[in-house]
Amino acid sequence: MEQAEAKCPAVILLSGGLDSATALAIAIDQGFEAYALSFRYGQRHTAELDAAAKVAAALGARRHVVADIDLRAFGGSALTDDALAVPHHDRVEDLGDGIPITYVPARNTIFLSFALAWAETLGASDVFIGVNALDYSGYPDCRPEFISAYEQMANLATKAGVEGTQRLKIHTPLIALTKAQTIQRGLDLGVDYQLTHSCYDPVDGRACGTCDSCLLRGRGFAELGLTDPALDPAGA
Secondary structure, three states: OOOOOOOOEEEEEOOOOHHHHHHHHHHHHOOOEEEEEEEEOOOOOOHHHHHHHHHHHHHOOOEEEEEEOOHHHOOOOOOOOOOOOOOOOOOHHHOOOOOOOOOOOOHHHHHHHHHHHHHHHHOOOEEEOOOOOOOOOOOHHHOHHHHHHHHHHHOOOOHHHHHOOOOOEEEOOOOOOOHHHHHHHHHHOOOOHHHOOOOOOOEOOEOOOOOHHHHHHHHHHHHOOOOOOOOOHHHO
16 A cells, blocks of 8 residues: 655644635645644734634644734734724725724734744745735735745745755735635635634624624625624524
8 A cells, every 4th residue: 555645744824713714724725734823922812712723623734833922012003902992893995094003013024933933843845824915904914025025034044944955935825815705715625714713802702793804804705695604693
């Protein structure tokens, strides 16, 4: 009997939200052995971490690690500073064009640095991140320019990169997709979005339905003729 070919390891940043769950499913579908990485970074709630654990288990991640860092020490975001309120809106059309106060300074730069470190110890050359530059809140660290620059820097930053044993590739499979297209891709891969949590300001663990993230997510499901299971009591 032929021995099965070993899968290449990949680190997938997994927040527990819709996009990162889809990115994890894509990585697994592409044949990678998935190592999911989440963060307890001082965010307002841990509902997303509970969701990340469920998603990692459901999709078959090889391992799921939650790293502890404290971005509350710096504040500067409604997600890490209790003195700043999370904005709420009645309609998705009311979202502004500027960078919202829910932006966490340098968050993806920090998260990718942890992913880079774990990838090097795993002997992995692939990192997946579910950033999106279409239906998103305008965060600067979700843009293709940032990802390209970070990838170039990362390949200068590690022992494995200098010695030529690692050529890091940062995969952004959702970056040019609308939220509806992302959801459809995930549904095709069997993602159970009822397990995910994207809300910035949940009430008793339930999605608020009116923060930027909830509104963008809800519009994506609506464009497919579906109801977001996070907002559907029947799916709770």
